[in-house]
Amino acid sequence: MKHTLSVLVENHAGVLSRVSGLFARRGFNIDSLAVGTTADPAVSCITIVVDDKENAIEQIEKQLNKLIDVIKLKVFTPDEIISRELMLIKVNATGQTRQEIKELADMYGAKIADITRNSMTIECCNTTERLENLLNIVRPYGLKQVIRTGSIALEKGNEQLTL
Amino acid sequence: MVTTVSEAMVRCLEAEGVETIFGYPGATICPFYDALSRSSIRHVLVRTEQNAGHAANGYARMTGKPAVCVVTSGPGATNLITGISTAYMDSIPMVIITGQVVSSLLGSDVFQEVDITGSVEAFIKHSYLVKDPKEIGRIFKEAFYIAGSGRPGPVLIDIPMDVQKMEIDFAYPEKAVIRSYKPSFKGHIGQINKAAAAIAKAERPLIVAGGGIFISGAEEALREFAHKTSIPVVNTLMGLGALEADDPLRLGMIGMHGVPPANYAVNQADVLILCGARVADRTIPNPGALSRQKTIIHMDIDPAEIGKNIGVDIPVVGDIKTILGQLAEVACETGTKDGLKVDSSRWSEWLETLDERQHTYHPDHGERRNYVNPKLFMHELYEKLPDDAIVVADVGQNQMWAANEFSVLHGRFLTSGGMGTMGYSLPCAIGAKAACPDRTTVSICGDGSFQMCFMELATECQHGIPVKTVVFTNNRLGMVREHQRVAWDNNLTAVFLDGSPDFAKLAEAYGIPSARIHLNDQIDLAIDSLIHSDGPFLLEVIVDPLEPTL
Numbered sequence: 001m002k003h004t005l006s007v008l009v010e011n012h013a014g015v016l017s018r019v020s021g022l023f024a025r026r027g028f029n030i031d032s033l034a035v036g037t038t039a040d041p042a043v044s045c046i047t048i049v050v051d052d053k054e055n056a057i058e059q060i061e062k063q064l065n066k067l068i069d070v071i072k073l074k075v076f077t078p079d080e081i082i083s084r085e086l087m088l089i090k091v092n093a094t095g096q097t098r099q100e101i102k103e104l105a106d107m108y109g110a111k112i113a114d115i116t117r118n119s120m121t122i123e124c125c126n127t128t129e130r131l132e133n134l135l136n137i138v139r140p141y142g143l144k145q146v147i148r149t150g151s152i153a154l155e156k157g158n159e160q161l162t163l
Numbered sequence: 164m165v166t167t168v169s170e171a172m173v174r175c176l177e178a179e180g181v182e183t184i185f186g187y188p189g190a191t192i193c194p195f196y197d198a199l200s201r202s203s204i205r206h207v208l209v210r211t212e213q214n215a216g217h218a219a220n221g222y223a224r225m226t227g228k229p230a231v232c233v234v235t236s237g238p239g240a241t242n243l244i245t246g247i248s249t250a251y252m253d254s255i256p257m258v259i260i261t262g263q264v265v266s267s268l269l270g271s272d273v274f275q276e277v278d279i280t281g282s283v284e285a286f287i288k289h290s291y292l293v294k295d296p297k298e299i300g301r302i303f304k305e306a307f308y309i310a311g312s313g314r315p316g317p318v319l320i321d322i323p324m325d326v327q328k329m330e331i332d333f334a335y336p337e338k339a340v341i342r343s344y345k346p347s348f349k350g351h352i353g354q355i356n357k358a359a360a361a362i363a364k365a366e367r368p369l370i371v372a373g374g375g376i377f378i379s380g381a382e383e384a385l386r387e388f389a390h391k392t393s394i395p396v397v398n399t400l401m402g403l404g405a406l407e408a409d410d411p412l413r414l415g416m417i418g419m420h421g422v423p424p425a426n427y428a429v430n431q432a433d434v435l436i437l438c439g440a441r442v443a444d445r446t447i448p449n450p451g452a453l454s455r456q457k458t459i460i461h462m463d464i465d466p467a468e469i470g471k472n473i474g475v476d477i478p479v480v481g482d483i484k485t486i487l488g489q490l491a492e493v494a495c496e497t498g499t500k501d502g503l504k505v506d507s508s509r510w511s512e513w514l515e516t517l518d519e520r521q522h523t524y525h526p527d528h529g530e531r532r533n534y535v536n537p538k539l540f541m542h543e544l545y546e547k548l549p550d551d552a553i554v555v556a557d558v559g560q561n562q563m564w565a566a567n568e569f570s571v572l573h574g575r576f577l578t579s580g581g582m583g584t585m586g587y588s589l590p591c592a593i594g595a596k597a598a599c600p601d602r603t604t605v606s607i608c609g610d611g612s613f614q615m616c617f618m619e620l621a622t623e624c625q626h627g628i629p630v631k632t633v634v635f636t637n638n639r640l641g642m643v644r645e646h647q648r649v650a651w652d653n654n655l656t657a658v659f660l661d662g663s664p665d666f667a668k669l670a671e672a673y674g675i676p677s678a679r680i681h682l683n684d685q686i687d688l689a690i691d692s693l694i695h696s697d698g699p700f701l702l703e704v705i706v707d708p709l710e711p712t713l
Contacts, residue, residue, distance in 0.1 A: 062471075068289040
């Protein structure tokens with residue numbers, strides 16, 4: 001089952017290395033990882049999506065909590081969160097296909113961020129699942145390059161993760 | 164007070180009550196050494212950096228406080244890595260100071276530059292790279308607090324040489340305030356209740372005492388709990404001596420190289436009470452089977468240890484000394500919420516069975532043709548050592564011979580349990596002796612491990628830290644040989660120590676008196692010479708290359 005971890009950490013040099021190193025050496029698999037600052041510039045939030053095949057989530061949580069730089073963390077199942085990911089797709093596009101691709105992008109609420117004689121760059125912010133769908137739909141036109149940020153997430157409802 | 168960072172570093176150590184540090188200087192740590200020379204802190208110069216770690220390890224284990232070691236950048240720091248990982252695996256409080264190249268050159272691969280904070284990331288409790296000189300006081304205060312509290316461990320402070328030379332307005336903080344680090348001490352009362360109820364309903368309860376007992380200073384709490392409840396106690400290698408040697412409830416060491424009565428008790432118990440023991444593979448090789456068959460109560464200060472290696476029914480997180488006190492009160496005095504109280508008559512049969520096992524178990528102390536029986540030797544040594552002696556075993560067969568016979572009344576048994584670091588015993592013994600100059604300290608090695616650390620004989624001579632050294636010589640890496648015999652079809656390879664020096668002559672070269680024995684009859688006199696000689700002594704004990712560990 002996929003779990004999403006929101007990890008509040010001190011905004012110091014070397015913290016990301018400590019967190020990612022922990023996953024590597026304990027054999028926990030990371031699906032995606034995204035880091036950014038929070039409302040407090042001294043605190044960063046690392047959002048990690050893990051595919052927990054061996055019920056390791058409890059150990060992951062405990063081991064992360066042992067890191068001195070980890071201030072607070074919370075583990076979510078997919079139905080507990082609003083999650084979003086940003087994806088940029090550079091896809092082959094000529095005069096004949098340009099309009100078709102634009103219409104497909106519209107259906108996913110995506111924008112055309114750049115355009116050339118032979119290609120278009122689609123910008124889409126959505127759930128990981130919807131991004132997969134969009135990617136599969138434009139794949140037949142010929143993908144030149146795809147890049148994704150990894151998920152960020154907030155808990156549904158009024159709850160908040162604060163210090 | 165305006166001062167240099169290097170002077171401030173020394174003030175920090177003084178404020179923490181540090182009296183002795185272990186180290187090896189080099190260019191990038193020279194500003195600190197310059198300041199240290201004007202302090203009353205004693206510096207013990209080891210002969211290789213790894214051993215600064217092991218000496219600080221022994222010192223920390225005997226004082227119960229974070230010990231300090233200092234080395235230079237690059238190879239000085241990387242040489243210390245094994246000392247750091249050894250301390251980490253055994254939860255030893257330690258503050259490590261490393262010099263670093265000047266900050267403007269960081270990352271450009273200059274002479275003796277290595278990313279030490281990055282290198283040790285996987286086996287250190289926390290680390291700092293000091294870039295802002297004004298942070299020095301806060302960092303030292305935090306480092307000592309983190310190293311010594313909760314589940315202890317090593318903390319490293321890496322300081323560039325230019326930072327050490329800067330001037331600051333210095334005041335040492337009174338307290339470390341770390342918002343993300345708040346270890347818990349008291350056990351949750353609901354969990355204590357559940358544990359007490361499980362024990363009250365048990366028929367064959369058993370306490371497994373680990374190294375956490377010493378870290379917490381819970382020896383007396385353990386003794387009280389065991390005696391109030393009449394629950395027998397087995398030890399892990401790290402928990403050896405947690406219950407005094409003559410205690411009738413003590414069954415000895417469990418695990419791969421443990422004694423039969425103790426392992427029998429683990430297999431037969433219906434409720435296992437794990438106290439500050441992390442269920443390592445050499446101690447409990449079959450955690451899956453045990454957790455299916457028994458009720459497991461796991462008490463540890465590190466929540467991450469609970470459920471890591473063994474399925475647990477009742478976890479209790481907190482300081483083991485506090486928890487044992489709480490548990491004794493609920494189990495024996497107030498009773499649980501449901502009115503359950505320990506009635507030890509429920510397991511009188513269990514105690515009888517274990518007592519019988521204990522009395523019918525006799526270690527092999529027999530004759531060896533042309534060799535000394537090492538088990539008999541250790542038995543005799545423990546009989547003669549003062550009641551408070553410190554024994555440091557190295558790694559390999561010597562370690563298990565020393566462990567399974569251990570019976571010094573109020574003594575301490577130190578060894579590298581988690582990491583199994585060869586060459587640990589002599590430097591650790593030097594550290595332990597430096598902490599407790601009045602206690603006889605014996606380093607037990609094999610001829611393999613001794614050759615990994617004998618350069619430290621010079622350290623004990625130079626600094627007047629007299630350690631008694633016993634070297635079991637079988638001209639083999641004995642435990643590897645045994646493993647190759649059993650698991651690799653007796654294909655003995657790379658385990659022969661031909662070319663070793665004459666250890667008596669080696670000792671003589673250092674001005675250390677020595678003796679060599681090869682018969683059981685010589686044990687008595689040799690041990691007398693070892694114990695009663697003034698200053699250091701080296702005793703070489705020739706054992707049969709075929710002598711088994713158990």
